[in-house]
Amino acid sequence: MEDKFILGGHEFNSRFILGSGKYSLNLIEAAIRDAGAEIITLAVRRANTKEKENILDYIPEGVTLLPNTSGARTAEEAVRIARLAREIGCGDFVKIEIMRDTKYLLPDNNETIKATEILAKEGFVVLPYMYPDLYAARDLVNAGASAVMPLAAPIGSNKGLAAKEFIQILIDEIDLPVIVDAGIGRPSQACEAMEMGAAAIMANTALATAGNVPLMASAFKNAVEAGRKAYLSGLGRVLTRGASASDPLTGFLRD
């Protein structure tokens, strides 16, 4: 069964988006390969560098770059960083990250909506990182986003689907792909998010802090695929919402 992941009109086979920060540049290629990843995020501020350690040099050709706007504190700053990303050859995809809190790095949904509107009009494929709020997600749809990227838990926390109920609401109500981002600490959590109907998973710290980065990348690949298959197959009764009685509850009805 063909199951393409469509994002901003582009087709992908992989539903695992890999982060490139926080670990050795030399491991990026192996991580991409073993994750089967076709999209990799990178911080524009890391790529905004001289030749010695430019992260761009470590990313194999053919992989779609998803530059992020980390470091932006306002919509205006995010827009400037996105334009810079385009200038330095990162393409038209952009993940908007706007944080006005350096402690928890929680995204500011209001500023994110503003930046999405501006960048979508400029032809970017805009993927906004957001706090899982239904109203904000609807506003992002109207602003021209190509997906929404709700956080599962505070970034770097490896706490998994702390915001599970709210992410499920977005999956149920938003017509765009819902990509679960931030807080996913283990493959089993990625699998669970995919079972819920998430369109894709993004992870960075979980890999960066693993003992063997490429092996963990491969574990995530399998988990994301397993979760996707489970979702597509329709989960069995044990896992569906609510329990099912062994005798039919409506057995008393005569006609």
Added chain:
Amino acid sequence: MDNRFFVDGEHLSPKAIEMKHKLETDASSRTDHMKYMDGMDRIKSDIMDRVLAEMDNYDYSKYTTKDVKAALEHETCTIDDFKALLSPAAEPFLEKMAQRARLETSKHFGNTVYMFTPLYIANYCENYCVYCGFNCYNNISRMKLDMEQIEHEMQIISDSGMEEILILTGESRTHSDIKYIGEACRLARKYFRMVGLEIYPVNTDEYKYLHECGADYVTVFQETYDSDRYSELHLLGHKRVYPYRFEAQERALMGGMRGVAFSALLGLSDFRKDALASALHVYYLQRKYPHAEMSLSCPRLRPIINNDKINPLDVHEKQLCQIICAYRIFLPFVGITVSSRESETFRNGIVKIAATKVSAGVSTGIGDHESKYSGKESDHAEGDEQFEINDARSLDVMYKDIENEGLQPVLNDYIYM
């Protein structure tokens, strides 16, 4: 045992020596260190009072093994937990603290370690801070680089691959005025992605000007948070004014700087209280300015020219490691900088636990990067150093050493907005 700070240079006139001795021995000859001087901004802030109240009430002897164990078990480290981790009761738990610190560091920073280098552009100083090599009574070779010399130094540093620079001066408004420093920042923007400043504290509008010139990070060391001890160590000059210095980071943020850095100079006073106050200074300011980036340094006292006996007293490497681990557990999101005051071995170890930023290719002298980087004998005057460094590794060597520790060195992670 205390450090013997007072040294009389032969270059001083009898009149100067008389004044110096008076300042050293007669407290009534000194100005009120809690009183702002003319021209110094006073901002509305309760942070100093809050930090000092916590520090004054901190009795680290009351903490027990039980408190330390509880602190290490709590998912969120409270102020009281942090006090326990800084106490002598935590010393036997250093390895456990290091493990927890490492976990917190990896959550927030992964495997990355940032690198920078300082550039001293002048060493004139109008203050008498008794432990500092630049103090106005110390007999050292003074120098102030002109713009051409600054650019030359910057080219050499930039050619080494460095992308973040920290511009420093001695604390003299007369010799190194704001315009001079601003021009240096403009030059630095040509060669570096990130420009930080470690200069004398200035007013909010001056920080705004320096930010417009390209600086985005301001470091001010409070040296010691114990105000009485502060007044015994800073005998003369504008640096004597404790509250104006304390509020420098807040004025810098009000002036639009992206980030600020804090520190006590460990060994000047009770290090546990100073460490507590440094971290609380960050903690309270972060709550007021949540968008700001913050970092902590943890320098220990070092020998200076004409006084090679100065040392950090009871702050040995174990205590320093305890402080750094406690900082990391209490403030998992802040940068922690460990400078070349510490040895190669210590720095290689601490980047694996909690430090996220290290200096490399360091000189604390003036105009000597060419001779230091190339080994060539200098054909021009050079200014003396602020203190002796302990780790002279070049950027290349440091970069490789960090990689060999299994970490990723990062030269830039920053965009000027």
